């Protein structure tokens with residue numbers, strides 16, 4: 001367990017420069033995954049994370065709290081979201097915001113090179129292909145993919161997620177699926193190792 005993570009009165013919290021703050025699983029799929037998987041926080045304080053789909057930085061900031069000696073390359077395609085992410089990143093010396101399309105991993109090599117963990121939450125139709133492409137480019141040790149079934153295609157979310165799991169199992173040595181739909185409708189989290 002990280003010394004920057006705790007549960008108080010049933011609420012998950014991370015500790016940053018300004019003290020402890022709540023980490024809401026309804027606002028962060030990574031917090032939902034921690035709850036659902038029952039795993040301990042997996043990253044070392046000096047982990048180097050490639051984070052795809054940073055949005056306004058809600059989850060990225062918690063990862064920043066938890067990896068104070070590491071770095072988080074936070075890739076986001078939307079300039080509007082990036083405008084909100086930048087002031088968040090200014091408060092963290094370990095967050096590197098990158099305005100880029102995760103379909104093209106080589107474009108953010110300066111920030112992402114040497115990453116040991118890949119986290120993705122992009123809700124695109126080709127979420128799996130984006131994840132594979134980034135994995136193949138940077139060869140991290142472990143990764144966590146947040147899949148949104150309706151983002152891939154219509155139909156029953158469970159069937160879409162089952163299909164995705166089969167595809168992941170063919171590509172990775174370890175795949176652990178966690179049901180986070182209680183916090184994020186239509187989503188599952190996949191922990192993978194190469």
Ligand SMILES: C[S@@+](CC[C@H](N)C(=O)[O-])C[C@H]1O[C@@H](n2cnc3c(N)ncnc32)[C@H](O)[C@@H]1O
Nearest residue numbers: 053054055058059076077078101102103121122
């Ligand atoms: C569900 S939100 C991410 C929420 C965020 N991970 C959090 O927990 O705070 C998905 C984000 O992925 C971004 N996105 C979608 N396609 C992308 C792409 N190809 N490259 C980078 N970011 C992308 C969207 O602009 C959006 O901000």
